[in-house]
Amino acid sequence: DTGVSQDPRHKITKRGQNVTFRCDPISEHNRLYWYRQTLGQGPEFLTYFQNEAQLEKSRLLSDRFSAERPKGSFSTLEIQRTEQGDSAMYLCASSLADGYTFGSGTRLTVV
Amino acid sequence: KQEVTQIPAALSVPEGENLVLNCSFTDSAIYNLQWFRQDPGKGLTSLLLIQSSQREQTSGRLNASLDKSSGRSTLYIAASQPGDSATYLCAVTPGTYKYIFGTGTRLKVLA
Numbered sequence: 001d002t003g004v005s006q007d008p009r010h011k012i013t014k015r016g017q018n019v020t021f022r023c024d025p026i027s028e029h030n031r032l033y034w035y036r037q038t039l040g041q042g043p044e045f046l047t048y049f050q051n052e053a054q055l056e057k058s059r060l061l062s063d064r065f066s067a068e069r070p071k072g073s074f075s076t077l078e079i080q081r082t083e084q085g086d087s088a089m090y091l092c093a094s095s096l097a098d099g100y101t102f103g104s105g106t107r108l109t110v111v
Numbered sequence: 112k113q114e115v116t117q118i119p120a121a122l123s124v125p126e127g128e129n130l131v132l133n134c135s136f137t138d139s140a141i142y143n144l145q146w147f148r149q150d151p152g153k154g155l156t157s158l159l160l161i162q163s164s165q166r167e168q169t170s171g172r173l174n175a176s177l178d179k180s181s182g183r184s185t186l187y188i189a190a191s192q193p194g195d196s197a198t199y200l201c202a203v204t205p206g207t208y209k210y211i212f213g214t215g216t217r218l219k220v221l222a
Binding site: 004 | 143202
């Protein structure tokens with residue numbers, strides 16, 4: 001068990017491009033979460049999966065955002081037509097019961 | 112709507128001091144509370160999780176207490192060390208999958 005892995009660690013993209021991030025949770029964890037964190041703020045909830053089912057999406061997740069978790073294993077978060085306001089740290093976490101284990105995050109910079 | 116506040120926002124102390132970080136939440140109907148540590152540019156590391164039925168949890172030099180009725184939690188760090196320098200975040204959940212985070216306390220321990 002190597003913990004929660006996120007890839008890439010850093011991503012710089014031009015405004016208008018699409019980006020995709022990957023999260024590999026702890027293998028026995030059935031729940032997976034995506035959060036977004038901007039500088040000086042706490043993480044904000046984006047979306048949640050139980051196995052392969054996406055059970056909730058925050059209003060922060062506009063139509064340009066989509067997340068998947070095929071087969072209930074790894075998850076991807078895609079942002080289409082990126083905007084400068086999308087620049088943030090995107091954090092993935094997983095859990096089996098109470099409490100979260102977070103990954104190291106993907107830092108997105110939109111220029 | 113649940114809101115989580117952490118005071119102070121920043122703290123600088125000399126090595127060896129005992130210190131207390133505060134977390135308050137507006138809705139006492141929580142399921143559990145979790146304290147996290149975040150190093151600059153990194154993900155979150157779970158420190159302590161307190162269930163709503165518990166009063167405190169301890170791990171090494173860390174002790175977290177919970178007073179659910181008053182909407183407060185404290186994180187006590189004994190004999191602080193420069194390696195404790197980080198941002199400390201508290202988060203609460205009502206029993207669903209979603210945590211609500213505070214904005215954190217940035218701690219600097221001076222050698």
